[in-house]
Amino acid sequence: MNRTRNLIGTWVGFLLILVWCLLPVVWIISLSFKGVGETAAGSPQFLPKDPTLQNYKDILNDGDFLDALRNSFGIALIATFLSVIFATLAAYAIARLEFRGKRLVLSLALAIAMFPVVSLVGPLFDLWRTFHLFNTWPGLIIPYMTFTLPLAIWTLSAFFREIPWEMEQAAQVDGATSWQAFRKVIVPLAAPGVFTAAILTFFFAWNEFVLAISLTSTTKSRTVPAQMSYFVGPDPFNPPYGQLATASVVVTVPIIIIVLLFQRKIVAGLTSGAVKG
Amino acid sequence: MSTTTAGRPGKVVASDRAKAENRLGLKLVAPAVVVMLVVTAYPMIQALYLSLYRYRLTTPDDKEFVGLSNYLTILSDSLFWQDTVNTVIIMIVTVAIELVIGFAFAMVMHRIVFARGAIRTSILIPYGIITVVSAFAWQFTFSINNGWVNSWFAWLPWIGPDTNWFGEHWPAMFAIMVSEIWKTTPFMALLLLAGLSQVSEDMIEAAKVDGATWWQRLWKVILPNMRAAIMVAVLFRALDAFRIFDNIFVMTRGAQDTESSSFLTYRQVIEQFQLGLGSALSVLLFLTVLLLAWLIVKLFRVDLAQARGEG
Secondary structure, three states, rough: OOOEEEHHEEEEEEEEHHHHHHHHHHHHHHHOOOOHHHHHHHHOOOOOOOOHHHHHHHHHHHHHHHHHHHHHHHHHHHHHHHHHHHHHHHHHHHHHOOOOOOHHHHHHHHHHHOOOOOOHHHHHHHHHHHHHOOHHHHHHHHHHHHHHHHHHHHHHHHHHOOOOHHHHHHHHOOOOOHHHHHHHHHHHHHHHHHHHHHHHHHHHHHHOOOOHHHHHOOOOOOOHHHHHHOOOOOOOOOOHHHHHHHHHHHHHHHHHHHHHHHHHHHHHHHHHHHOOO | OOOOOOOOOHOOOOOOOHHHHHHHHHHHHHHHHHHHHHHHHHHHHHHHHHOEEEEEEOOOEEEEEEOHHHHHHHHHHHHHHHHHHHHHHHHHHHHHHHHHHHHHHHHHHHHHHOOOOHHHHHHHHHHHOOOHHHHHHHHHHHHOOOHHHHOOOOOOOOOOOOOOOHHHHHHHHHHHHHHHHHHHHHHHHHHHHHEEEEEEOHHHOOOOOOHOHHHHHHHHHHHHHOOHHHHHHHHHHHHHHHOHHHHHHOOOOOOOOOHHHHHHHHHHHHOEEHHHHHHHHHHHHOOOOOHHHHHOOOOOOOHHHHHHHOO
Protein backbone atom coordinates (compact mmCIF):
# COMPACT_ATOMS: atom_id res chain seq x y z
CA MET A 1 0.00 0.00 0.00
CA ASN A 2 2.70 2.41 1.08
CA ARG A 3 4.85 1.26 -1.83
CA THR A 4 2.18 2.00 -4.44
CA ARG A 5 1.63 5.41 -2.93
CA ASN A 6 5.34 6.14 -3.11
CA LEU A 7 5.45 4.98 -6.71
CA ILE A 8 2.52 7.17 -7.69
CA GLY A 9 4.10 10.12 -5.89
CA THR A 10 7.35 9.63 -7.73
CA TRP A 11 5.56 9.38 -11.07
CA VAL A 12 3.58 12.56 -10.43
CA GLY A 13 6.79 14.33 -9.41
CA PHE A 14 8.52 13.05 -12.51
CA LEU A 15 5.77 14.37 -14.78
CA LEU A 16 5.70 17.72 -12.95
CA ILE A 17 9.44 18.16 -13.45
CA LEU A 18 9.14 17.32 -17.14
CA VAL A 19 6.31 19.83 -17.61
CA TRP A 20 8.19 22.49 -15.66
CA CYS A 21 11.33 22.08 -17.73
CA LEU A 22 9.84 21.57 -21.15
CA LEU A 23 6.62 23.59 -21.31
CA PRO A 24 8.28 26.96 -22.10
CA VAL A 25 10.54 25.24 -24.61
CA VAL A 26 7.60 23.61 -26.41
CA TRP A 27 5.84 26.97 -26.30
CA ILE A 28 8.68 28.84 -27.97
CA ILE A 29 8.99 26.12 -30.62
CA SER A 30 5.25 26.31 -31.24
CA LEU A 31 5.46 30.11 -31.56
CA SER A 32 8.25 29.79 -34.10
CA PHE A 33 5.82 28.03 -36.45
CA LYS A 34 3.11 30.68 -36.14
CA GLY A 35 2.79 33.02 -39.09
CA VAL A 36 2.90 36.82 -38.85
CA GLY A 37 -0.83 36.95 -39.60
CA GLU A 38 -1.64 34.82 -36.60
CA THR A 39 0.56 36.63 -34.06
CA ALA A 40 -0.36 40.12 -35.31
CA ALA A 41 -4.07 39.37 -34.92
CA GLY A 42 -3.41 38.01 -31.42
CA SER A 43 -3.40 34.27 -30.96
CA PRO A 44 -3.59 33.09 -27.38
CA GLN A 45 -3.83 29.45 -28.36
CA PHE A 46 -0.85 27.26 -27.61
CA LEU A 47 -0.30 25.49 -30.92
CA PRO A 48 -0.17 27.23 -34.30
CA LYS A 49 -3.39 27.14 -36.32
CA ASP A 50 -1.56 27.04 -39.60
CA PRO A 51 2.08 26.00 -39.12
CA THR A 52 4.55 27.76 -41.41
CA LEU A 53 8.30 27.67 -41.98
CA GLN A 54 8.38 31.32 -43.02
CA ASN A 55 10.04 32.47 -39.76
CA TYR A 56 12.91 30.04 -40.25
CA LYS A 57 13.40 31.23 -43.83
CA ASP A 58 13.42 34.85 -42.65
CA ILE A 59 15.87 34.22 -39.82
CA LEU A 60 18.28 32.23 -41.92
CA ASN A 61 18.29 35.03 -44.50
CA ASP A 62 18.83 37.71 -41.89
CA GLY A 63 22.44 38.79 -42.33
CA ASP A 64 22.60 40.54 -38.95
CA PHE A 65 21.41 37.44 -37.13
CA LEU A 66 23.88 35.21 -38.95
CA ASP A 67 26.70 37.63 -38.13
CA ALA A 68 25.67 37.53 -34.49
CA LEU A 69 25.57 33.75 -34.57
CA ARG A 70 29.07 33.66 -36.01
CA ASN A 71 30.31 36.12 -33.37
CA SER A 72 28.70 34.08 -30.61
CA PHE A 73 30.31 30.85 -31.76
CA GLY A 74 33.73 32.42 -32.34
CA ILE A 75 33.84 34.40 -29.11
CA ALA A 76 32.45 31.58 -26.97
CA LEU A 77 34.81 28.97 -28.43
CA ILE A 78 37.96 31.10 -28.13
CA ALA A 79 37.07 32.26 -24.61
CA THR A 80 36.36 28.67 -23.59
CA PHE A 81 39.59 27.37 -25.06
CA LEU A 82 41.82 29.99 -23.42
CA SER A 83 39.95 29.97 -20.13
CA VAL A 84 40.19 26.19 -19.82
CA ILE A 85 43.94 26.20 -20.52
CA PHE A 86 44.59 28.83 -17.85
CA ALA A 87 42.22 27.16 -15.43
CA THR A 88 43.83 23.76 -15.95
CA LEU A 89 47.28 25.13 -15.10
CA ALA A 90 45.94 26.89 -12.02
CA ALA A 91 43.83 23.95 -10.86
CA TYR A 92 46.72 21.54 -11.28
CA ALA A 93 48.87 23.79 -9.09
CA ILE A 94 46.10 24.11 -6.50
CA ALA A 95 45.36 20.40 -6.32
CA ARG A 96 48.89 19.10 -6.58
CA LEU A 97 51.45 21.62 -5.35
CA GLU A 98 52.18 23.38 -2.10
CA PHE A 99 52.73 27.07 -2.61
CA ARG A 100 52.10 30.30 -0.78
CA GLY A 101 48.96 32.17 -1.81
CA LYS A 102 46.97 29.09 -2.74
CA ARG A 103 44.01 30.03 -0.59
CA LEU A 104 44.29 33.60 -1.87
CA VAL A 105 43.82 32.40 -5.46
CA LEU A 106 40.77 30.36 -4.47
CA SER A 107 39.30 33.29 -2.53
CA LEU A 108 39.93 35.64 -5.44
CA ALA A 109 38.16 33.23 -7.77
CA LEU A 110 35.24 32.99 -5.35
CA ALA A 111 35.00 36.77 -5.04
CA ILE A 112 34.96 37.18 -8.82
CA ALA A 113 32.28 34.52 -9.18
CA MET A 114 30.05 36.72 -7.02
CA PHE A 115 31.06 40.00 -8.62
CA PRO A 116 28.23 42.15 -10.00
CA VAL A 117 29.29 42.22 -13.65
CA VAL A 118 27.43 45.44 -14.32
CA SER A 119 29.66 47.38 -11.95
CA LEU A 120 32.56 46.87 -14.36
CA VAL A 121 30.68 48.01 -17.41
CA GLY A 122 31.47 51.72 -17.03
CA PRO A 123 35.21 51.53 -16.43
CA LEU A 124 35.61 48.75 -19.02
CA PHE A 125 33.67 50.79 -21.57
CA ASP A 126 36.11 53.66 -20.98
CA LEU A 127 39.18 51.45 -20.92
CA TRP A 128 38.25 49.45 -24.01
CA ARG A 129 37.73 52.64 -26.03
CA THR A 130 41.20 53.82 -25.06
CA PHE A 131 42.80 50.53 -26.11
CA HIS A 132 40.61 50.11 -29.22
CA LEU A 133 39.09 46.95 -27.82
CA PHE A 134 35.57 48.36 -27.88
CA ASN A 135 33.35 46.47 -30.35
CA THR A 136 35.97 43.79 -31.08
CA TRP A 137 36.12 40.06 -30.40
CA PRO A 138 39.00 40.32 -27.88
CA GLY A 139 36.98 43.02 -26.12
CA LEU A 140 34.47 40.34 -25.15
CA ILE A 141 36.79 37.35 -24.99
CA ILE A 142 38.98 38.86 -22.26
CA PRO A 143 36.17 39.64 -19.80
CA TYR A 144 34.49 36.31 -20.59
CA MET A 145 37.71 34.58 -19.58
CA THR A 146 37.76 36.55 -16.36
CA PHE A 147 34.26 35.54 -15.42
CA THR A 148 34.54 31.89 -16.42
CA LEU A 149 37.91 31.25 -14.82
CA PRO A 150 36.52 31.02 -11.27
CA LEU A 151 33.99 28.31 -12.15
CA ALA A 152 36.55 26.47 -14.26
CA ILE A 153 39.22 26.62 -11.54
CA TRP A 154 36.85 25.44 -8.81
CA THR A 155 35.40 22.64 -10.90
CA LEU A 156 38.78 21.47 -12.12
CA SER A 157 40.54 21.60 -8.77
CA ALA A 158 37.71 19.50 -7.31
CA PHE A 159 38.23 17.00 -10.12
CA PHE A 160 42.02 17.02 -9.89
CA ARG A 161 41.93 16.43 -6.18
CA GLU A 162 40.44 13.00 -6.84
CA ILE A 163 43.05 11.90 -9.34
CA PRO A 164 45.41 9.32 -7.83
CA TRP A 165 48.63 11.20 -8.64
CA GLU A 166 50.79 8.41 -7.19
CA MET A 167 50.05 6.49 -10.39
CA GLU A 168 52.24 8.93 -12.27
CA GLN A 169 55.22 8.08 -10.08
CA ALA A 170 54.38 4.40 -10.29
CA ALA A 171 54.56 4.64 -14.08
CA GLN A 172 57.91 6.38 -13.81
CA VAL A 173 59.22 3.66 -11.57
CA ASP A 174 58.13 1.20 -14.23
CA GLY A 175 60.39 2.98 -16.70
CA ALA A 176 58.21 5.64 -18.32
CA THR A 177 59.69 9.12 -18.80
CA SER A 178 57.91 11.84 -16.86
CA TRP A 179 56.30 13.13 -20.08
CA GLN A 180 55.09 9.64 -20.94
CA ALA A 181 53.81 9.14 -17.43
CA PHE A 182 51.95 12.43 -17.61
CA ARG A 183 50.50 11.80 -21.06
CA LYS A 184 49.55 8.16 -20.61
CA VAL A 185 48.33 8.27 -17.03
CA ILE A 186 47.29 11.75 -15.97
CA VAL A 187 45.86 13.16 -19.20
CA PRO A 188 43.24 10.41 -19.63
CA LEU A 189 42.21 10.80 -15.98
CA ALA A 190 42.04 14.59 -16.16
CA ALA A 191 40.39 14.88 -19.57
CA PRO A 192 36.77 14.36 -18.43
CA GLY A 193 37.12 17.14 -15.85
CA VAL A 194 38.70 19.50 -18.35
CA PHE A 195 35.96 18.74 -20.82
CA THR A 196 33.26 19.43 -18.21
CA ALA A 197 34.84 22.76 -17.34
CA ALA A 198 34.86 23.58 -21.04
CA ILE A 199 31.13 22.90 -21.38
CA LEU A 200 30.26 25.09 -18.39
CA THR A 201 32.50 27.86 -19.70
CA PHE A 202 30.90 27.66 -23.12
CA PHE A 203 27.43 27.91 -21.54
CA PHE A 204 28.47 31.09 -19.73
CA ALA A 205 29.94 32.76 -22.81
CA TRP A 206 26.94 31.74 -24.93
CA ASN A 207 24.54 33.17 -22.35
CA GLU A 208 26.31 36.39 -21.34
CA PHE A 209 24.32 39.54 -22.00
CA VAL A 210 25.37 42.60 -19.95
CA LEU A 211 28.86 42.89 -21.38
CA ALA A 212 27.65 41.90 -24.84
CA ILE A 213 25.29 44.86 -25.08
CA SER A 214 27.62 47.31 -23.33
CA LEU A 215 30.90 46.64 -25.07
CA THR A 216 29.67 46.23 -28.64
CA SER A 217 27.99 48.61 -31.04
CA THR A 218 27.62 46.81 -34.37
CA THR A 219 27.16 43.31 -35.73
CA LYS A 220 30.94 43.15 -36.10
CA SER A 221 31.12 41.72 -32.60
CA ARG A 222 27.60 41.70 -31.20
CA THR A 223 26.62 38.24 -29.97
CA VAL A 224 23.22 36.59 -30.36
CA PRO A 225 21.68 37.55 -26.99
CA ALA A 226 22.53 41.20 -27.61
CA GLN A 227 21.38 41.07 -31.22
CA MET A 228 18.08 39.52 -30.17
CA SER A 229 17.40 42.30 -27.71
CA TYR A 230 17.75 44.79 -30.58
CA PHE A 231 15.22 42.84 -32.64
CA VAL A 232 12.49 44.21 -30.45
CA GLY A 233 11.65 47.14 -32.65
CA PRO A 234 10.13 50.45 -31.70
CA ASP A 235 7.30 49.07 -29.56
CA PRO A 236 8.61 46.89 -26.72
CA PHE A 237 5.10 45.59 -26.04
CA ASN A 238 4.55 44.32 -29.56
CA PRO A 239 7.68 42.46 -30.52
CA PRO A 240 7.95 40.38 -33.72
CA TYR A 241 6.90 37.21 -31.89
CA GLY A 242 7.47 34.60 -34.57
CA GLN A 243 10.95 35.75 -35.55
CA LEU A 244 12.12 36.17 -31.96
CA ALA A 245 10.80 32.71 -31.14
CA THR A 246 12.61 31.28 -34.15
CA ALA A 247 15.86 33.01 -33.22
CA SER A 248 15.39 31.59 -29.71
CA VAL A 249 15.00 28.10 -31.10
CA VAL A 250 18.09 28.47 -33.28
CA VAL A 251 20.34 29.61 -30.39
CA THR A 252 18.91 26.96 -28.09
CA VAL A 253 19.65 24.06 -30.43
CA PRO A 254 23.42 23.96 -29.70
CA ILE A 255 22.70 23.98 -25.96
CA ILE A 256 20.20 21.13 -26.26
CA ILE A 257 22.66 19.07 -28.30
CA ILE A 258 25.40 19.60 -25.70
CA VAL A 259 23.00 18.74 -22.87
CA LEU A 260 21.78 15.58 -24.62
CA LEU A 261 25.30 14.38 -25.25
CA PHE A 262 26.95 15.27 -21.97
CA GLN A 263 24.28 15.50 -19.25
CA ARG A 264 26.16 13.23 -16.87
CA LYS A 265 29.34 15.28 -17.09
CA ILE A 266 27.53 18.59 -16.72
CA VAL A 267 25.78 17.49 -13.55
CA ALA A 268 29.06 16.22 -12.11
CA GLY A 269 30.79 19.49 -12.96
CA LEU A 270 28.06 21.74 -11.59
CA THR A 271 27.92 19.99 -8.28
CA SER A 272 31.57 19.10 -7.73
CA GLY A 273 32.67 22.74 -7.60
CA ALA A 274 30.11 23.76 -5.04
CA VAL A 275 28.99 20.87 -2.89
CA LYS A 276 31.32 17.92 -2.97
CA GLY A 277 32.85 17.47 0.44
CA MET B 1 39.67 14.34 2.05
CA SER B 2 42.63 16.37 0.91
CA THR B 3 45.25 13.70 0.60
CA THR B 4 47.47 15.43 -1.91
CA THR B 5 49.52 17.28 0.65
CA ALA B 6 50.17 14.25 2.80
CA GLY B 7 53.74 13.03 2.82
CA ARG B 8 55.17 16.21 1.38
CA PRO B 9 58.17 17.77 3.11
CA GLY B 10 57.05 20.04 5.95
CA LYS B 11 58.26 23.53 6.66
CA VAL B 12 61.11 22.31 8.81
CA VAL B 13 62.85 20.84 5.80
CA ALA B 14 62.32 23.83 3.53
CA SER B 15 64.37 22.08 0.94
CA ASP B 16 65.20 23.27 -2.55
CA ARG B 17 62.48 20.98 -3.71
CA ALA B 18 59.85 22.80 -1.67
CA LYS B 19 61.11 26.13 -2.97
CA ALA B 20 60.97 24.87 -6.55
CA GLU B 21 57.46 23.63 -5.95
CA ASN B 22 56.47 27.01 -4.58
CA ARG B 23 57.87 28.75 -7.66
CA LEU B 24 56.20 26.33 -10.06
CA GLY B 25 52.87 26.74 -8.29
CA LEU B 26 53.04 30.51 -8.55
CA LYS B 27 53.98 30.31 -12.23
CA LEU B 28 51.07 28.02 -13.01
CA VAL B 29 48.44 30.19 -11.33
CA ALA B 30 49.90 33.46 -12.63
CA PRO B 31 48.14 33.59 -16.04
CA ALA B 32 44.72 32.94 -14.51
CA VAL B 33 45.29 35.45 -11.72
CA VAL B 34 46.46 38.12 -14.16
CA VAL B 35 43.39 37.70 -16.40
CA MET B 36 41.10 37.77 -13.38
CA LEU B 37 42.70 40.92 -11.97
CA VAL B 38 43.01 42.85 -15.25
CA VAL B 39 39.27 42.89 -15.77
CA THR B 40 38.18 43.30 -12.15
CA ALA B 41 40.73 44.99 -9.91
CA TYR B 42 41.86 47.67 -12.32
CA PRO B 43 38.35 48.68 -13.47
CA MET B 44 37.18 48.69 -9.86
CA ILE B 45 39.95 51.12 -8.89
CA GLN B 46 39.12 53.16 -11.98
CA ALA B 47 35.46 53.17 -10.90
CA LEU B 48 36.44 54.40 -7.43
CA TYR B 49 38.44 57.22 -9.02
CA LEU B 50 35.77 58.19 -11.58
CA SER B 51 33.05 58.15 -8.93
CA LEU B 52 34.64 61.24 -7.39
CA TYR B 53 34.25 63.23 -10.59
CA ARG B 54 31.47 64.84 -12.48
CA TYR B 55 32.17 63.18 -15.81
CA ARG B 56 29.88 62.80 -18.77
CA LEU B 57 31.21 61.26 -21.96
CA THR B 58 29.16 63.68 -24.05
CA THR B 59 30.90 66.63 -22.41
CA PRO B 60 34.36 65.29 -21.50
CA ASP B 61 35.91 68.77 -21.05
CA ASP B 62 33.51 69.39 -18.24
CA LYS B 63 35.19 66.74 -16.03
CA GLU B 64 35.49 68.11 -12.53
CA PHE B 65 36.40 66.74 -9.11
CA VAL B 66 33.30 66.73 -6.95
CA GLY B 67 34.30 64.53 -4.02
CA LEU B 68 31.50 62.46 -2.58
CA SER B 69 28.69 64.46 -4.11
CA ASN B 70 27.83 61.70 -6.61
CA TYR B 71 27.22 59.36 -3.69
CA LEU B 72 25.07 61.96 -1.97
CA THR B 73 23.04 62.45 -5.14
CA ILE B 74 22.41 58.75 -5.42
CA LEU B 75 21.65 58.07 -1.78
CA SER B 76 19.14 60.91 -1.64
CA ASP B 77 17.38 59.80 -4.81
CA SER B 78 14.18 57.83 -4.39
CA LEU B 79 14.75 55.98 -7.70
CA PHE B 80 17.88 54.39 -6.28
CA TRP B 81 15.97 53.15 -3.24
CA GLN B 82 13.01 51.98 -5.31
CA ASP B 83 15.38 49.91 -7.50
CA THR B 84 17.22 48.54 -4.48
CA VAL B 85 13.93 47.49 -2.90
CA ASN B 86 12.89 45.82 -6.18
CA THR B 87 16.16 43.92 -6.34
CA VAL B 88 15.94 42.77 -2.74
CA ILE B 89 12.31 41.65 -3.19
CA ILE B 90 13.22 39.71 -6.34
CA MET B 91 16.18 38.13 -4.56
CA ILE B 92 14.29 37.04 -1.44
CA VAL B 93 11.15 35.82 -3.20
CA THR B 94 12.88 33.93 -5.99
CA VAL B 95 15.47 32.26 -3.78
CA ALA B 96 12.85 31.23 -1.21
CA ILE B 97 10.55 29.70 -3.83
CA GLU B 98 13.45 28.07 -5.67
CA LEU B 99 14.63 26.51 -2.45
CA VAL B 100 11.25 24.88 -1.81
CA ILE B 101 10.57 23.74 -5.39
CA GLY B 102 14.22 22.81 -5.93
CA PHE B 103 14.16 20.65 -2.84
CA ALA B 104 10.98 18.92 -3.98
CA PHE B 105 12.58 18.26 -7.36
CA ALA B 106 15.72 16.96 -5.70
CA MET B 107 13.65 14.56 -3.56
CA VAL B 108 11.91 13.20 -6.64
CA MET B 109 15.18 12.87 -8.55
CA HIS B 110 16.81 11.19 -5.58
CA ARG B 111 14.10 8.57 -5.26
CA ILE B 112 13.43 7.94 -8.90
CA VAL B 113 14.69 4.64 -10.24
CA PHE B 114 13.55 4.91 -13.85
CA ALA B 115 14.41 7.38 -16.61
CA ARG B 116 17.21 9.06 -14.66
CA GLY B 117 18.89 10.16 -17.88
CA ALA B 118 15.68 11.71 -19.21
CA ILE B 119 15.05 13.71 -16.06
CA ARG B 120 18.64 14.87 -15.81
CA THR B 121 18.59 15.99 -19.41
CA SER B 122 15.35 17.90 -19.09
CA ILE B 123 16.40 19.61 -15.89
CA LEU B 124 19.56 20.86 -17.59
CA ILE B 125 17.60 22.50 -20.40
CA PRO B 126 16.35 25.51 -18.41
CA TYR B 127 19.83 25.81 -16.90
CA GLY B 128 21.48 25.87 -20.31
CA ILE B 129 19.02 28.09 -22.16
CA ILE B 130 20.20 31.66 -22.42
CA THR B 131 18.43 34.05 -20.08
CA VAL B 132 17.41 36.33 -22.92
CA VAL B 133 15.60 33.46 -24.62
CA SER B 134 13.88 32.41 -21.40
CA ALA B 135 12.85 36.04 -20.85
CA PHE B 136 11.29 36.16 -24.32
CA ALA B 137 9.52 32.85 -23.76
CA TRP B 138 7.94 34.17 -20.56
CA GLN B 139 7.22 37.60 -21.97
CA PHE B 140 5.23 35.92 -24.74
CA THR B 141 3.60 33.61 -22.20
CA PHE B 142 2.24 36.58 -20.28
CA SER B 143 1.55 38.64 -23.41
CA ILE B 144 -1.94 40.09 -23.55
CA ASN B 145 -2.30 39.26 -27.26
CA ASN B 146 -0.41 36.03 -27.78
CA GLY B 147 0.13 34.49 -24.37
CA TRP B 148 -1.52 31.41 -22.95
CA VAL B 149 -1.62 32.50 -19.31
CA ASN B 150 -4.74 34.59 -19.72
CA SER B 151 -6.68 31.83 -21.48
CA TRP B 152 -5.44 28.91 -19.36
CA PHE B 153 -5.98 30.66 -16.06
CA ALA B 154 -9.19 32.46 -16.93
CA TRP B 155 -10.94 30.48 -14.17
CA LEU B 156 -9.10 32.59 -11.60
CA PRO B 157 -11.22 35.59 -10.64
CA TRP B 158 -8.51 38.19 -11.21
CA ILE B 159 -7.44 36.93 -14.64
CA GLY B 160 -9.37 37.66 -17.83
CA PRO B 161 -8.59 37.82 -21.54
CA ASP B 162 -7.49 41.45 -21.22
CA THR B 163 -5.32 41.14 -18.13
CA ASN B 164 -2.26 43.19 -19.01
CA TRP B 165 0.59 41.71 -16.97
CA PHE B 166 3.06 44.33 -18.07
CA GLY B 167 0.72 47.22 -17.40
CA GLU B 168 1.20 47.41 -13.65
CA HIS B 169 4.04 47.12 -11.16
CA TRP B 170 3.22 43.92 -9.26
CA PRO B 171 2.00 41.79 -12.18
CA ALA B 172 5.12 42.80 -14.14
CA MET B 173 7.34 41.95 -11.17
CA PHE B 174 5.49 38.63 -10.91
CA ALA B 175 6.21 37.81 -14.57
CA ILE B 176 9.89 38.70 -14.14
CA MET B 177 10.18 36.55 -11.04
CA VAL B 178 8.47 33.61 -12.75
CA SER B 179 11.04 33.72 -15.55
CA GLU B 180 13.90 33.89 -13.05
CA ILE B 181 12.49 31.03 -10.95
CA TRP B 182 11.88 28.84 -13.99
CA LYS B 183 15.41 29.21 -15.24
CA THR B 184 17.33 28.80 -12.01
CA THR B 185 15.32 26.23 -10.01
CA PRO B 186 17.03 23.34 -11.85
CA PHE B 187 20.44 24.61 -10.71
CA MET B 188 19.19 24.72 -7.13
CA ALA B 189 17.68 21.23 -7.53
CA LEU B 190 21.00 19.81 -8.77
CA LEU B 191 22.98 21.29 -5.89
CA LEU B 192 20.41 20.03 -3.39
CA LEU B 193 20.39 16.60 -5.04
CA ALA B 194 24.15 16.40 -4.53
CA GLY B 195 23.65 17.39 -0.89
CA LEU B 196 20.85 14.87 -0.48
CA SER B 197 22.98 12.02 -1.79
CA GLN B 198 25.46 12.73 1.00
CA VAL B 199 22.92 12.15 3.76
CA SER B 200 23.49 8.63 5.04
CA GLU B 201 20.66 6.22 4.28
CA ASP B 202 21.45 4.34 7.48
CA MET B 203 20.56 7.33 9.62
CA ILE B 204 17.24 7.79 7.83
CA GLU B 205 16.56 4.08 8.19
CA ALA B 206 17.42 4.21 11.90
CA ALA B 207 15.05 7.13 12.42
CA LYS B 208 12.37 5.17 10.63
CA VAL B 209 12.89 2.17 12.88
CA ASP B 210 12.62 4.47 15.90
CA GLY B 211 9.20 5.48 14.63
CA ALA B 212 9.93 8.95 13.30
CA THR B 213 7.33 10.23 10.85
CA TRP B 214 8.28 11.37 7.33
CA TRP B 215 8.04 14.97 8.46
CA GLN B 216 10.26 14.35 11.52
CA ARG B 217 12.84 12.52 9.41
CA LEU B 218 12.91 15.47 7.01
CA TRP B 219 13.40 18.13 9.71
CA LYS B 220 15.49 16.19 12.21
CA VAL B 221 17.69 14.04 9.98
CA ILE B 222 17.77 15.05 6.33
CA LEU B 223 17.82 18.85 6.44
CA PRO B 224 20.38 19.26 9.27
CA ASN B 225 22.71 16.87 7.47
CA MET B 226 22.64 18.79 4.24
CA ARG B 227 22.98 22.20 5.82
CA ALA B 228 26.27 22.95 4.07
CA ALA B 229 24.87 22.15 0.65
CA ILE B 230 21.75 24.24 1.27
CA MET B 231 23.74 27.22 2.49
CA VAL B 232 26.15 27.17 -0.43
CA ALA B 233 23.23 26.94 -2.85
CA VAL B 234 21.44 29.84 -1.15
CA LEU B 235 24.58 31.98 -1.07
CA PHE B 236 25.33 31.48 -4.75
CA ARG B 237 21.76 31.92 -5.90
CA ALA B 238 21.12 34.97 -3.71
CA LEU B 239 24.13 36.84 -5.04
CA ASP B 240 23.25 35.76 -8.55
CA ALA B 241 19.63 36.90 -8.17
CA PHE B 242 20.86 40.25 -6.85
CA ARG B 243 22.57 40.90 -10.19
CA ILE B 244 19.32 40.37 -12.11
CA PHE B 245 19.44 42.24 -15.40
CA ASP B 246 18.76 40.23 -18.57
CA ASN B 247 15.12 39.29 -17.81
CA ILE B 248 14.20 42.84 -16.85
CA PHE B 249 15.95 44.30 -19.89
CA VAL B 250 14.01 42.00 -22.21
CA MET B 251 10.65 41.83 -20.48
CA THR B 252 9.95 45.39 -19.37
CA ARG B 253 13.04 47.52 -20.01
CA GLY B 254 12.40 48.81 -16.50
CA ALA B 255 8.84 50.00 -17.22
CA GLN B 256 6.28 49.96 -14.36
CA ASP B 257 9.11 50.63 -11.88
CA THR B 258 10.55 47.16 -12.36
CA GLU B 259 14.12 48.43 -12.67
CA SER B 260 16.84 46.61 -10.69
CA SER B 261 20.06 48.01 -9.24
CA SER B 262 22.08 46.51 -12.08
CA PHE B 263 19.72 47.99 -14.63
CA LEU B 264 20.00 51.45 -13.09
CA THR B 265 23.79 51.27 -13.20
CA TYR B 266 23.76 50.11 -16.82
CA ARG B 267 21.37 52.88 -17.82
CA GLN B 268 23.46 55.63 -16.21
CA VAL B 269 26.69 54.48 -17.78
CA ILE B 270 25.82 53.11 -21.21
CA GLU B 271 22.65 54.95 -22.14
CA GLN B 272 23.29 58.30 -20.48
CA PHE B 273 27.12 58.30 -20.55
CA GLN B 274 27.17 59.44 -16.91
CA LEU B 275 30.51 57.85 -16.10
CA GLY B 276 30.97 59.69 -12.80
CA LEU B 277 27.52 59.00 -11.42
CA GLY B 278 27.48 55.53 -12.95
CA SER B 279 30.81 54.68 -11.36
CA ALA B 280 29.50 55.73 -7.98
CA LEU B 281 26.55 53.40 -8.55
CA SER B 282 28.96 50.63 -9.54
CA VAL B 283 30.91 51.09 -6.33
CA LEU B 284 27.71 51.04 -4.28
CA LEU B 285 26.51 47.92 -6.06
CA PHE B 286 29.81 46.22 -5.43
CA LEU B 287 29.75 47.16 -1.75
CA THR B 288 26.17 45.92 -1.44
CA VAL B 289 27.12 42.54 -2.88
CA LEU B 290 30.09 42.32 -0.51
CA LEU B 291 27.87 43.20 2.43
CA LEU B 292 25.28 40.67 1.31
CA ALA B 293 27.86 37.91 0.97
CA TRP B 294 29.25 38.75 4.39
CA LEU B 295 25.77 38.80 5.93
CA ILE B 296 24.80 35.44 4.44
CA VAL B 297 28.08 33.83 5.48
CA LYS B 298 27.79 35.25 9.02
CA LEU B 299 24.06 34.68 9.47
CA PHE B 300 24.10 31.10 8.33
CA ARG B 301 27.68 30.37 9.38
CA VAL B 302 28.52 28.99 5.96
CA ASP B 303 31.93 27.44 6.00
CA LEU B 304 32.85 27.49 2.34
CA ALA B 305 36.18 25.83 2.87
CA GLN B 306 34.54 22.98 4.71
CA ALA B 307 31.74 22.75 2.19
CA ARG B 308 34.20 22.00 -0.55
CA GLY B 309 36.55 19.75 1.32
CA GLU B 310 39.33 22.28 1.79
CA GLY B 311 39.45 22.24 5.57
